Amino acid sequence: MKGIFSVLVENKDGVLSGISGLFARRGYNIDSLAVGETERKDVSSMTIVSTGDQRTIDQIEKHLNKKVDVIKVRRLDEPRCVELETMLIKVSYSQTNRSSLIEICSVMGAKIRHVSPKNMVILITDEPDTINEFIELVRSFGILELQRTGVIAMSKG
C-alpha cells in the first residue's frame, strides 16, 4: 500500500538527514520526498510518499513521531487529500509533429516554458497519475530530460 505523510519539522540543520537516515536504516522505501518552508519561518514541511505493507506504513508513522525534531505527522488518505506534483520535461519535436505536441500540452494543461529549434521544455503540475499519463503521451516524441519534484499533499477541509 501507499503511505502519504505530511510531516512538520523544526527548520534546522540535520533534520532532513535524520529523516532520510531513518528510512534508509530501517529499509523503508521513499518513493518521493519534498521539503520546503511553511508559513512559519522555524517550521519546514515534508511530504513523504512510501510504499509497504500495513505494518511497515504504521511503523514509519511511529518512528517519524519518535523523532525529537518532528513536530507533527499526518497520514493522508488519497481521496481526502489534494496531491500535486510538478514536472519539467524536455521533449524533442520535428516540423511534422510540432502541432500535435502543442495540442497534447493544451489538452493536459501543461505549459510550454521554452522552445528551441529541436525541443521544448514543458512544465506540468498535476496529480501524479496525470503526470504519468502525460509522460506516456509524449514518450513517442522523444524525452530528452525529465525532472519531477515529488508529491506535495494537503488534507481537504
Add this chain to the structure above:
Amino acid sequence: MNGAEAMVKCLEAEGVTKIFGIPGVAIAPFYDALYDAPSIEHILVRQEQAAGHEASGYARVSRKTAVCVTSSGPGATNLITALATAYADSIPIVAITGQVNSALLGRDVFQEADMRGATESFVKYSYLVKNADDIPRIFKEAFYIASTGRKGPVLIDIPCDVQSAELKREFSYPEEVNLRGYKPNTKVNAQQLAKVVTAINKAKKPLICVGGGVILGNGEELVRAFCEKNQIPLVHTMMGMGVLPKAHPLYFGMLGNNGKPYANRAVANSDLLIVVGARIADRAVPKPENLEKQVNIIHIDIDSAEIGKNLGPTIPLVADVRLVFQALLDSDIHLDTSAWLEQLEQIKHSTVDHRKFSDALVNPMTLVQHLSEKMDDDAIYIADVGQNQLWSADNYIMKNGRFLTTGGMGTMGYSIPAAIGAKLVDPSRQVVAVCGDGDFQMSMFELGTIAVNRIPVKILVMRNTYLGLVREHQEKKYHKRYSGVELHKYPHYDKLAEAYDMDYFYADSNETLDGELDRFLACPGACIMVCEIDSANNTN
C-alpha cells in the same frame, strides 16, 4: 562567564556529582572549568568506551542520567560503541564531546570527526552547540530527553571556541523545556485500559512477561504487587531479570533459547501473554509470528514504535509502566489461576533440561549458582558477553539485588567498566563483574582506573581459553573448523593483579570453588578471581 563554566553550572544544576572521561585539547576549556568545581568528581578512564560504559553502570544503579566526556576526533569516536550499547538498552546518558573550533568545522582539520552524523542512529538526540548562550537550554533539554519517555543517550558536541566564548546573557538554568516535537505520552488511556482489564478477566492462563523496560521505568515493585494480588505467574527476558526473586512461587524463569525450557513452555501453554517493556527480539522469542497465533497478547510499552514491531496484533497500551500498574492494581480484576499455577508447576518439574556441563575444572552452572547465592542480598551482578553471559543469566539466583548486562548490543568488555560505574553509586553495595577471558581483555585497561581510584569492585573471569560462544557456533555450524577463536591461557592474571595492587583468587575444581568464592567475596579491596572452565562446555 564562559561556555565551559556554564557547562559546569548546568551539570551542577542537574545534580551531577560524578562524570567519566578523558580530556584533550578540544575539551580543555571544560576541564579547566571543572578544576573549580569541587562538587563534581571526574573519574579519569583509560579509554573512552569505558567512560560510556561506566556512565551506563552508574545510570542503571543510581536510576539517574549519567554523564561522560571526551575530546574530539578519536576520543569521541572511541565513545561510539558505548553510545550504541546504551541506545540499544535505553540507558539515560548525556555524552559531552569536544569539537574543533566552529570556524574550522567541515574542513577535515586535525581531530575533526562529525559526531552528530556518526552517531545519528545510536543516540536519541544530538546537538552541535554553536552559541555559548544556548548551553543552558541545550543541557536542560539533553537531560530531559535522555531521562524521559523511552530513555537513551543524548550527545552534546561542543566546539572548543564555544566553550571559551563569553555568554552574552546572564546564566540562568531553565526550569522547563519547550520542545514542541517531543512530548512523550506517559498517561494511561482509559479505553485501552478497559480492554486490557477485560482481556485479563477473561483469561484462564495469564502469564506476564517482563523486559528491561520495567526496570528502566522503576516498575518492579508495582509489577510484583500486581502479580501477587492476582496470582499471575511471571517470566522475563534477559534484561527483565529482577522483578521477582527466583524463590518466589510466581516466578517461572527466563525466556528464550538460552533460558529455561519450562519458561518457553509456559508461554506456549498460556492463553494470555502480558508483555511489558520488552522488545520481544529474536533472542527471547525466535518466531514471534507463531506466538501471536496461539495466545492473546497485551503489549505494554512506553514506546509506541515497539507496538507491532516484532509482535503482531495485540492489545496495545502505550504508557509509563508505573502508571499502568498503579491503574491495574486499582482495577476490578477477578481471577482464579490456581489450576494454571498447578499446571505450570507440573510443566516445571516435567521439563527435562538436557544441558549438561563438564565437571572437569569448574562447572559453570555451579559457579554462577554458588556465586550468586553467596553474594549479598542486594548485591549487583554484572554479566559480560559470551557463553559466560548465558550461563550467568540462566543460573543466577535473584534475591534482592540487580542483574545488569547488555542485552541489546552484546558488547564485549561491558562488565568491568559498568561495575566501576555501579560501585561508585554506592560503595557499600557489593558489585561483581563476571566475564569471559575474551571480555576481560577488551576492558583490562580499566584496572588502572580501579587501582588509582581504589574502587573495590570484584572481577570474576571464566577462563575457557577461547572466545567460547564463537567457538560453540563454529563447532555446531562449521563442523568444528575453529577459526580465530583461541585465546590460550594468557594473560597471567596473578601477575596482572599484582601489577595493579589487587588481590587474586583462583579455582580450578568444584572442590576448591566454594572456599575461594568465600574469600573472594570477603575481600575488602578490588580483586580478581579466575575460574578455569572446560572449553568443551557449551550453552545448549
